[in-house]
Amino acid sequence: MEALIASAVGLMTAAGIYLILRLRTFPVIVGLSMLTYAVNVFIFASGRLTVGLPPILDSTASGYTDPLTQALVLTAIVISFGMTAVIVMMALGAFLSTGSDRIDDAAEDRAETGGRAE
Amino acid sequence: MASGVVAGKQGHSALTGLAFAPDKGRARTTGQPAATRTTAHNQNGNRPGMSLALIAALPFLGALLPGLMIRAGRTACAVSTGAVTALALLLLGLNAPAVLRGEVVQTRIEWLPQLGLNANFMLDGLGLLFAGLILGIGLLIILYARFYLAKADPMGQFYTYLMLFQGAMLGIVLSDNILLLLVFWELTSLSSFLLIGYWKHLPEGRQGARMALTVTGAGGLALIGGMLILGNIAGSYDLSVILTQKVAIQSSDWYLPALLLILLGCFTKSAQFPFHFWLPHAMAAPTPVSAYLHSATMVKAGLFLMARLWPVLAGTPEWFYIVATTGLVTMLLGAKIALFKHDLKALLAFSTVSQLGLITMLLGFGTKAAATVAVFHIINHATFKAALFMTAGIVDHEAHTRDIRRLGGLRVLMPVTFAIATLAALSMAGIPPLNGFLSKELMLEEAAHTVWWQNPWLVGVLATIGALFSVAYSFRFVAHVFLGPMRDDYPHRPHDPGFGLWAAPALLAGLVVLIGLAPMATAAWLVDAAAGAVTGAAVEVKISHWHGLEPAALWMSLAAIGGGLMLLGLFAPLSRLWEGTPRPEAKRIFDGLVEPLATLSRRITDALHDGAVTRYFAIATLAILAAGVWAFVSGTHQQGDHALTPVALVPAAGWALLMVTTCAIVALHRQRLLVLILVGVVGLMVSVGFAYLSAPDLALTQISVEVATVILLLLALNYLPKTTPAESGGARRLRDGVIATLAGLGAGGLIYALMTRDFAFDTIAAYHLANAKTEGGGTNVVNVILVDFRGYDTFGEITVLGIAALVIYALTESILRPGPANDRLRLWKAESQDAGDRHPLMLVVATRLILPLAIMVGVFIFLRGHNLPGGGFIAGLVVAIALVMQYMASGFEWTAARQKIDYHALIASGVLVAAATGIGAWFNGLPFMTSAYGYVTLWPLETFELATAALFDLGVFLTVLGAVMLSLASLSRIALRAGETVNLAPYDIDPAAGRTVKEEAR
Structure with a gap:
C-alpha cells in the first residue's frame, strides 16, 4: 500500500509541476489543484497508513490512526478551495482585462519597459 | 586628550x-546623591497603573475613529479625534500628581520575556513633560487642522496618520523597555513618512517624505545596534535598570560604539548637522504637520532619548x-x-x-x-x-x-x-x-x-x-x-x-x-x-x-540683540552676498547618493524578475528539490523497517484509476473541459482513498470541496478560452518534463521513505487521543483537535477563508467596474450554443425537493461532528452545495431574489461567533479558545452533551458557508454582466401552459 500511495503522490506532483510550467493560466490552475492533492496526501501519509482504525474514540476499538495529520489536512483542503477560487478569479480578471491568458509577460512588453514591472 | x-x-x-x-x-x-533617587525609584516603582499602557494605546485605537467619523462630517471627525487625545491627556493628568511628588509610575506587561522584550511603561518627570507636550500640542493641532485643511483634502486620513504618529511618540516617551522604545521609534519614522507625504500629488511632498524616512530610518537602524549593545552591557533592556548602571556602562569597552550608534539615531531624528538637511524638505507637508512634527514631537524624539540616557551616557569627554x-x-x-x-x-x-x-x-x-x-x-x-x-x-x-x-x-x-x-x-x-x-x-x-x-x-x-x-x-x-x-x-x-x-x-x-x-x-x-x-x-x-x-x-x-538688529539692517547687501556664494546643495548630494543605489537594485530586480512566471516556478522547484536532496543525503536516517500495509484488490483498482487519470490530465490538458472532469475523478479517488485509510472526515471534506471546486472552475471556464494552444516546443516540453519528473520522484521517494520508517520520536497524536474526551468532551478526535486543541489555528484558517472570499468579491467588483474587462464582458459572445432548456424542469423540481433534505443532512453532520465524522467544515460545504444547486437549477437572479442572505454578514458573523466563543474562555478564567462542556437532559430527548466547542464550530460552519457562497455568487455576477438572460419563472418551459416562459434580457 505504501508504494501505491508514494507513487500516486509522485505522479500527482509531477503532473502538477508540469502543468504549472505551462504558459497559460488554466493549466496552471489545474496544476496547482494537482499539487494540492499531492501535498494533502503527503501530509496525511506522514502520519503513517492505517486501515480500519478511525480516529473516533470507542471502548471497543483496538487502536487508532493519527488524528493530527487528519486535522491538518482537513483545514488545508478547505483553505485550498479558497485559494483556488482566488487564483481563478485573478486569472479571469486578467483575461477579461487584457484579452490574453498568458502567464508570462510577453517578451515585447518586457523589452518596451526595459523589463521593469510597471 | x-x-x-x-x-x-x-x-x-x-x-x-x-x-x-x-x-x-x-x-x-x-545636592542629593544620585543613589538616593535610584532607591526611591525602586521603592516607588511598580505603582500599579494599567493606565500607562492605556495612554499609549489610546491614540492607536483613536486612529480607527477618523475614517469612520468623517462620514458624519469634518467637525465630527475632528471632535472625535480630539476627544481621544483629550482622554489620553486626562489619564496622564491623573498620574501627574504622583510624578510631581517624585514617584515613578510603572506598568509592566510581559510580552516576550525570553527576548527581554516586555511592554513595560514608566512615567517620570521627563516622560510627563514630553507626553504632556505631545498630547497638549496634539490637541491644538487637531483643532488647527480642522480649519486649515481644504475641503478637497481627505481629512479622515489626515487624522488617522496624526493619531498613529501621536501614539508612536507617546510610546517612545512612556517606554520603560528599550526594545519597546525602538518599536515605537520606527513607528514614528513610518507614520511621519505618511504625514509628510500627505499631499501625495505634490512631488516635493513625496520626495521630502522619502528623504525623511531614509535619513531617520537609517539612524533608526544605527540606534537599534546601539541600544542592543547598551542592553547587553547593563544586562537588561529595562530603562529603569539601565539607568542605574552608569559605572558599568561608561567603563565598558563597548561604551564608545554604543554611544556613537545611539547618537547617530538621535542626531538623524533631531536633524543635527550633518543630518539636518531632511528637515527643511519635510516642510512640503501641510502646516499642521510641520507645526506638530517640528515643534513638540518628531525632532524632539532625538532630544528626548539623549535626555533619557543622559544619566548613563553623559559626563564623559566623548559625550x-x-x-x-x-x-x-x-x-x-x-x-x-x-x-x-x-x-x-x-x-x-x-x-x-x-x-x-x-x-x-x-x-x-x-x-x-x-x-x-x-x-x-x-x-x-x-x-x-x-x-x-x-x-x-x-x-x-x-x-x-x-x-x-x-x-x-x-x-x-x-x-x-x-x-x-x-x-x-x-x-x-x-x-x-x-x-x-x-x-x-x-x-x-x-x-x-x-x-x-x-x-x-x-x-x-x-x-x-x-x-x-x-x-x-x-x-x-x-x-x-x-x-x-x-x-x-x-x-x-x-x-x-x-x-x-x-x-x-x-x-x-x-x-x-x-x-x-x-x-x-x-x-x-x-x-x-x-x-x-x-x-x-x-x-x-x-x-x-x-x-x-x-x-x-x-x-x-x-x-x-544689538548685533541681530544690525544684521537685519544690513539684510539686503548680506542677502545678495549669500545668494552669490556657492554652497553645497544637500538634496543634490542626497539624490546623488541614493540614485546609483536605486539603479543598482533596480537592475538586480529586473534581471531576476523579468516577468516570466514559469521561469520563477522552474527555478523555485529545482531549488526546493536540491535543498531536499541535500538534506536527505547529508542527514542520517533509520532503516526502513516499518511494517508495510497489505494491498487489497479494490484499493489497487482505485489507485490504477487515479494514475491513469493523472496521466490523461497531462496528455489532454489542452482540452480544458475534459481536464476539469478528469480532475474531478482524481479528487474522487483521493477522497475514496481517505475513506479507506481511516480518515472519514477527510473523505467527507474532500468530496464536498470537490463539488464546489468543479462548479467554480466550470463557471470560470465559461469566460476563458476553452482550449490551450500548443505553444511550447519540444525542447521546452522536455525540460519541463525533466523538472516535473525529478520533482515527482523527490516527493514520492520522500513520502515512501517516511512511510516505511518508524517515528523517530513519540508523536503528539497520543496526547490528543488520550485527552480528547476528558478535556475536549468529544470522541471524534479530529474534530476536537480542530475546535479545541488547535482552535486558535482553526480560527486563523476560517479568517483566511473569509478574507479569500472578500478578495474574490473585490476582484469581481473591479472586473465589473467600467474598464476594458467590463467592455469585454458586455460584448461577450458565447463560443458554444446555449442549451435549449437552460433550467430543466426535472432539475428544478429535484433540487427543490432536495434542499430541505440537504439542509437537514447539514444540520445532522454539524451536530454529530464532535463525536462522529462531520463538523462545521463539512456541514458548511454540504449546505453551500445545496444552495448552489438552486442557483444552477433556476439561474442566479431568480434564486438571489428569493434568498436574502448577505454572504458578507455570514462570513463576519462566523468569524465573530468563533472569536466570541474563544474569548468566552477568559471569563471562565481559562486561556483563549479553551472549551467547556457539560451534559444536559432536555425532555423528551436523551441526555446530550453541550460544549462551547459546538458554538465555535457554528462559527466555522457560518464562515465556510458564507465564503463558498460569496465566491460562487461573485462568479455568477460576472455571468450576468456577460448578458445572460434573466428568467422570470423558475424554469424555461412550463408544461402546464405548454409554452416557453418569456425571458427578459438584462
Missing part, C-alpha cells in the same frame, strides 16, 4: 560649582565633544541659513534646526545645570515654535504665498495674526520678559562657563553669535512679513482668519507670555520634575529675569 578632559570630566565639577552659585539665582540643584560640538555647529549653521531663507516655513525649519542644536549643545555640556536649562528650553521652544508654524500657515492660507519677498505690511490687514506672531517671534529672539528670553539667557550663561579644548571663551562667543543670528531671523519674520508698507500685489488679499484657525496659536502665545512673566508658577515645577528625571537628582530651579549686572549672560544677550 588628557587636557581636553578638563572640559568634560574634571571641568564638570568646576562648572557645577559655578552653575550652583546661589546669588546667580539660577538653576539650583539640591561632551561629540554632542556639545555637534549641537553648537548645528545651532550656528541653522541660524545662519534661516536668516537668508525667503520661504516662511523654510526660515522656521532652519530656525528649528538651530534651536535643536542649542538644546543638544546644552545636553552635551554634561552638567546638571545645563541639562536643566535644556529641559526648560524644550518647553519654551515647543510653545513659540508651534505658534510660529501655525501663524506661518495662517499667512499662507490667507495670502496664498509663503514667500517673504511677496509679503509685508500685513500688520494692518491681519492684526490678530500679527500680535500672535510677534509675541512668539520675540520669544524666539530672546526678548524679555518672554519665556524664550529666560531659557536663552540661562543657555548663554552655561555656554560662557564651558571650556572647549582648553579654550574658555570659544563656546560663549559662538553661542552669542548663534543667538545674534536667531535675533535677526526672528525679527525678520516679523519685520518683513507684518511691518513695512502695505502692498497691493498680494496673490490673495489677506485678512485675519476665523477664530478656529487662530485659537490654537493664540493659546500658545498666551503661554509664551505667561511662562515669561511668571516662570516660577507656570513652568518651574515641571522643569523640576523633568530635570530631576534627567539628572537623577532632585532639582529646584529658580528662574528670574534679573540677575544683576554681574553675569556674563546679560552682556551676551545685549550683544546678541
Whole structure:
C-alpha cells in the first residue's frame, strides 16, 4: 500500500509541476489543484497508513490512526478551495482585462519597459 | 586628550560649582546623591497603573475613529479625534500628581520575556513633560487642522496618520523597555513618512517624505545596534535598570560604539548637522504637520532619548565633544541659513534646526545645570515654535504665498495674526520678559562657563553669535512679513482668519507670555520634575529675569540683540552676498547618493524578475528539490523497517484509476473541459482513498470541496478560452518534463521513505487521543483537535477563508467596474450554443425537493461532528452545495431574489461567533479558545452533551458557508454582466401552459 500511495503522490506532483510550467493560466490552475492533492496526501501519509482504525474514540476499538495529520489536512483542503477560487478569479480578471491568458509577460512588453514591472 | 578632559570630566565639577552659585539665582540643584533617587525609584516603582499602557494605546485605537467619523462630517471627525487625545491627556493628568511628588509610575506587561522584550511603561518627570507636550500640542493641532485643511483634502486620513504618529511618540516617551522604545521609534519614522507625504500629488511632498524616512530610518537602524549593545552591557533592556548602571556602562569597552550608534539615531531624528538637511524638505507637508512634527514631537524624539540616557551616557569627554560640538555647529549653521531663507516655513525649519542644536549643545555640556536649562528650553521652544508654524500657515492660507519677498505690511490687514506672531517671534529672539528670553539667557550663561579644548571663551562667543543670528531671523519674520508698507500685489488679499484657525496659536502665545512673566508658577515645577528625571537628582530651579549686572549672560544677550538688529539692517547687501556664494546643495548630494543605489537594485530586480512566471516556478522547484536532496543525503536516517500495509484488490483498482487519470490530465490538458472532469475523478479517488485509510472526515471534506471546486472552475471556464494552444516546443516540453519528473520522484521517494520508517520520536497524536474526551468532551478526535486543541489555528484558517472570499468579491467588483474587462464582458459572445432548456424542469423540481433534505443532512453532520465524522467544515460545504444547486437549477437572479442572505454578514458573523466563543474562555478564567462542556437532559430527548466547542464550530460552519457562497455568487455576477438572460419563472418551459416562459434580457 505504501508504494501505491508514494507513487500516486509522485505522479500527482509531477503532473502538477508540469502543468504549472505551462504558459497559460488554466493549466496552471489545474496544476496547482494537482499539487494540492499531492501535498494533502503527503501530509496525511506522514502520519503513517492505517486501515480500519478511525480516529473516533470507542471502548471497543483496538487502536487508532493519527488524528493530527487528519486535522491538518482537513483545514488545508478547505483553505485550498479558497485559494483556488482566488487564483481563478485573478486569472479571469486578467483575461477579461487584457484579452490574453498568458502567464508570462510577453517578451515585447518586457523589452518596451526595459523589463521593469510597471 | 588628557587636557581636553578638563572640559568634560574634571571641568564638570568646576562648572557645577559655578552653575550652583546661589546669588546667580539660577538653576539650583539640591545636592542629593544620585543613589538616593535610584532607591526611591525602586521603592516607588511598580505603582500599579494599567493606565500607562492605556495612554499609549489610546491614540492607536483613536486612529480607527477618523475614517469612520468623517462620514458624519469634518467637525465630527475632528471632535472625535480630539476627544481621544483629550482622554489620553486626562489619564496622564491623573498620574501627574504622583510624578510631581517624585514617584515613578510603572506598568509592566510581559510580552516576550525570553527576548527581554516586555511592554513595560514608566512615567517620570521627563516622560510627563514630553507626553504632556505631545498630547497638549496634539490637541491644538487637531483643532488647527480642522480649519486649515481644504475641503478637497481627505481629512479622515489626515487624522488617522496624526493619531498613529501621536501614539508612536507617546510610546517612545512612556517606554520603560528599550526594545519597546525602538518599536515605537520606527513607528514614528513610518507614520511621519505618511504625514509628510500627505499631499501625495505634490512631488516635493513625496520626495521630502522619502528623504525623511531614509535619513531617520537609517539612524533608526544605527540606534537599534546601539541600544542592543547598551542592553547587553547593563544586562537588561529595562530603562529603569539601565539607568542605574552608569559605572558599568561608561567603563565598558563597548561604551564608545554604543554611544556613537545611539547618537547617530538621535542626531538623524533631531536633524543635527550633518543630518539636518531632511528637515527643511519635510516642510512640503501641510502646516499642521510641520507645526506638530517640528515643534513638540518628531525632532524632539532625538532630544528626548539623549535626555533619557543622559544619566548613563553623559559626563564623559566623548559625550561632551561629540554632542556639545555637534549641537553648537548645528545651532550656528541653522541660524545662519534661516536668516537668508525667503520661504516662511523654510526660515522656521532652519530656525528649528538651530534651536535643536542649542538644546543638544546644552545636553552635551554634561552638567546638571545645563541639562536643566535644556529641559526648560524644550518647553519654551515647543510653545513659540508651534505658534510660529501655525501663524506661518495662517499667512499662507490667507495670502496664498509663503514667500517673504511677496509679503509685508500685513500688520494692518491681519492684526490678530500679527500680535500672535510677534509675541512668539520675540520669544524666539530672546526678548524679555518672554519665556524664550529666560531659557536663552540661562543657555548663554552655561555656554560662557564651558571650556572647549582648553579654550574658555570659544563656546560663549559662538553661542552669542548663534543667538545674534536667531535675533535677526526672528525679527525678520516679523519685520518683513507684518511691518513695512502695505502692498497691493498680494496673490490673495489677506485678512485675519476665523477664530478656529487662530485659537490654537493664540493659546500658545498666551503661554509664551505667561511662562515669561511668571516662570516660577507656570513652568518651574515641571522643569523640576523633568530635570530631576534627567539628572537623577532632585532639582529646584529658580528662574528670574534679573540677575544683576554681574553675569556674563546679560552682556551676551545685549550683544546678541544689538548685533541681530544690525544684521537685519544690513539684510539686503548680506542677502545678495549669500545668494552669490556657492554652497553645497544637500538634496543634490542626497539624490546623488541614493540614485546609483536605486539603479543598482533596480537592475538586480529586473534581471531576476523579468516577468516570466514559469521561469520563477522552474527555478523555485529545482531549488526546493536540491535543498531536499541535500538534506536527505547529508542527514542520517533509520532503516526502513516499518511494517508495510497489505494491498487489497479494490484499493489497487482505485489507485490504477487515479494514475491513469493523472496521466490523461497531462496528455489532454489542452482540452480544458475534459481536464476539469478528469480532475474531478482524481479528487474522487483521493477522497475514496481517505475513506479507506481511516480518515472519514477527510473523505467527507474532500468530496464536498470537490463539488464546489468543479462548479467554480466550470463557471470560470465559461469566460476563458476553452482550449490551450500548443505553444511550447519540444525542447521546452522536455525540460519541463525533466523538472516535473525529478520533482515527482523527490516527493514520492520522500513520502515512501517516511512511510516505511518508524517515528523517530513519540508523536503528539497520543496526547490528543488520550485527552480528547476528558478535556475536549468529544470522541471524534479530529474534530476536537480542530475546535479545541488547535482552535486558535482553526480560527486563523476560517479568517483566511473569509478574507479569500472578500478578495474574490473585490476582484469581481473591479472586473465589473467600467474598464476594458467590463467592455469585454458586455460584448461577450458565447463560443458554444446555449442549451435549449437552460433550467430543466426535472432539475428544478429535484433540487427543490432536495434542499430541505440537504439542509437537514447539514444540520445532522454539524451536530454529530464532535463525536462522529462531520463538523462545521463539512456541514458548511454540504449546505453551500445545496444552495448552489438552486442557483444552477433556476439561474442566479431568480434564486438571489428569493434568498436574502448577505454572504458578507455570514462570513463576519462566523468569524465573530468563533472569536466570541474563544474569548468566552477568559471569563471562565481559562486561556483563549479553551472549551467547556457539560451534559444536559432536555425532555423528551436523551441526555446530550453541550460544549462551547459546538458554538465555535457554528462559527466555522457560518464562515465556510458564507465564503463558498460569496465566491460562487461573485462568479455568477460576472455571468450576468456577460448578458445572460434573466428568467422570470423558475424554469424555461412550463408544461402546464405548454409554452416557453418569456425571458427578459438584462
